[in-house]
Amino acid sequence: MTENASLSLPKPLSYHLQDLYSIIRSTVILIAIFSILWSLASTVLLTEWTHSFTFNDDSKSLAIYSPFEWVEIKWSFSILMSMTTVIPISSFMLFRFAKPGLYPHEYKWLRAVLLINSFMLPLLIFIIWFWFVPEMANTVSSLSDLDNVSPRYDVAEITKLAIGITWVTIVWAVLFNSLTIIRFTNGEIGLYHWARPRLIIICLGLLILTLPSTFDGLRILISGSIILFCDLLSKFVPLGGNSK
Numbered sequence: 001m002t003e004n005a006s007l008s009l010p011k012p013l014s015y016h017l018q019d020l021y022s023i024i025r026s027t028v029i030l031i032a033i034f035s036i037l038w039s040l041a042s043t044v045l046l047t048e049w050t051h052s053f054t055f056n057d058d059s060k061s062l063a064i065y066s067p068f069e070w071v072e073i074k075w076s077f078s079i080l081m082s083m084t085t086v087i088p089i090s091s092f093m094l095f096r097f098a099k100p101g102l103y104p105h106e107y108k109w110l111r112a113v114l115l116i117n118s119f120m121l122p123l124l125i126f127i128i129w130f131w132f133v134p135e136m137a138n139t140v141s142s143l144s145d146l147d148n149v150s151p152r153y154d155v156a157e158i159t160k161l162a163i164g165i166t167w168v169t170i171v172w173a174v175l176f177n178s179l180t181i182i183r184f185t186n187g188e189i190g191l192y193h194w195a196r197p198r199l200i201i202i203c204l205g206l207l208i209l210t211l212p213s214t215f216d217g218l219r220i221l222i223s224g225s226i227i228l229f230c231d232l233l234s235k236f237v238p239l240g241g242n243s244k
Helices: 002-007 013-050 067-099 104-143 154-185 190-208 217-235
Strands: none
Touching: 013 067, 067 104, 067 154, 104 154, 154 190, 154 217, 190 217
């Protein structure tokens, strides 16, 4: 009896914060490792990806006007692909961390959200790179044909466009999942109302400051629209606990 009672005693907050810090540290380390691994194959993958652009069957339409820019593009691509790879692993670690403190309905909700996030986000990013961006570029090129003019398309700018859309998608997914989780597990302490503005400000600042130069002139509009849409969509999830 004494042993069972001692095992059921609540652990201090510092213990849980240490566990959460370990998850964050492990996630950062995994992103760094996978970034290096992705960088080894990034040049080949990006080269193969450019073959999906037809541009009216003109194989000479693509050009590189800033060769040194490929170094930045290569590592941006590697980091984004690394984050996509690590998200399922981090989701599992986060679920294992939160599981002991969840009610049954919260457990089912968190499991469903993290499972969907782990499978849908990589699939969505694959669609962005191998269908959406090539189709968009091919469509735009067909609408801008000029007689007696041989067009050349900057492959670096097209790649940065894909990187920017991927980054927006990742930030949107992280913010949406965070808002829905804290809404559903709000509790009596009103966690949602405390965390919501902070999460929105952090994600909005990330998008405005880190979107590629391809989005200059529209970065504030795009960032604000994405954050607003994410916040509105998350409100379809019922607010748990004390909603006051």
